[in-house]
Amino acid sequence: MKPLLELENVSYAYHSKNGETFALSDISFQVQRGEFIAVVGPSGCGKSTLLSLISGLLRPEGGRILLEGETENTFREKIGYMLQKDHLFEWRTIYRNVVLGLEIQHKLNNESRTRVDKMLMDYGLYRFRSARPSELSGGMRQRAALIRTLALDPELLLLDEPFSALDFQTRLSVCDDVYSILRREKKTAILVTHDLSEAVSMADRIIVLSARPARVKKILRIRFAEQAQTPFERRNMPEFKEYFNLLWKELNEHG
Numbered sequence: 001m002k003p004l005l006e007l008e009n010v011s012y013a014y015h016s017k018n019g020e021t022f023a024l025s026d027i028s029f030q031v032q033r034g035e036f037i038a039v040v041g042p043s044g045c046g047k048s049t050l051l052s053l054i055s056g057l058l059r060p061e062g063g064r065i066l067l068e069g070e071t072e073n074t075f076r077e078k079i080g081y082m083l084q085k086d087h088l089f090e091w092r093t094i095y096r097n098v099v100l101g102l103e104i105q106h107k108l109n110n111e112s113r114t115r116v117d118k119m120l121m122d123y124g125l126y127r128f129r130s131a132r133p134s135e136l137s138g139g140m141r142q143r144a145a146l147i148r149t150l151a152l153d154p155e156l157l158l159l160d161e162p163f164s165a166l167d168f169q170t171r172l173s174v175c176d177d178v179y180s181i182l183r184r185e186k187k188t189a190i191l192v193t194h195d196l197s198e199a200v201s202m203a204d205r206i207i208v209l210s211a212r213p214a215r216v217k218k219i220l221r222i223r224f225a226e227q228a229q230t231p232f233e234r235r236n237m238p239e240f241k242e243y244f245n246l247l248w249k250e251l252n253e254h255g
Contacts, residue, residue, distance in 0.1 A: 011062035038199035041209030080154035201231035
């Protein structure tokens with residue numbers, strides 16, 4: 001099966017008057033359609049830089065990135081990017097926040113409105129469509145931000161620590177929400193996170209990066225028993241601790 005996303009020997013360095021700071025070195029991996037990939041690594045190793053390269057916000061200095069066989073010059077509209085904060089505008093209702101991307105790209109029409117209404121209904125936000133962001137809980141705001149991203153029907157979603165601003169209990173609930181929404185919408189996703197428990201509970205595969213300049217240190221495939229259908233259920237399975245300990249060991253080994 002042809003991969004949805006391919007990174008081939010990707011390297012990147014930041015340049016300043018004081019010299020170069022090498023962020024990524026010879027990064028190679030593939031993502032299959034429908035996969036949920038988590039990326040973990042030491043703080044400051046370049047995880048967010050990696051997402052910026054995949055999204056086309058930065059261009060690699062070495063190697064290449066392909067989405068459905070196309071170079072990064074042509075695939076930006078096929079990628080959705082969900083950041084750490086929800087960035088909902090208080091002066092817009094939830095509905096007008098959700099359709100903002102469609103407005104900007106001149107794609108707000110009867111078909112896209114129907115799709116947005118269905119997602120708001122399916123994911124419990126339809127009755128809050130006229131509310132302001134401050135009237136919603138943190139978890140509901142993140143659901144709204146995800147629907148805003150999905151409204152553009154991207155092929156690939158990039159998630160840059162989207163749960164980090166939430167308290168622990170809300171974080172567990174929103175992880176389940178986001179996971180079920182992405183599975184239901186049959187989306188491919190790459191999650192950057194510092195939280196190893198989050199990575200193990202959500203991902204099909206975990207890419208472990210080394211310290212800067214980051215390289216791919218290990219790719220860990222995650223498999224749970226069939227009865228573990230949600231991230232919360234995965235956390236209660238015996239395999240969870242084994243995968244967590246493997247990741248912990250990898251991240252605390254030098255080299």
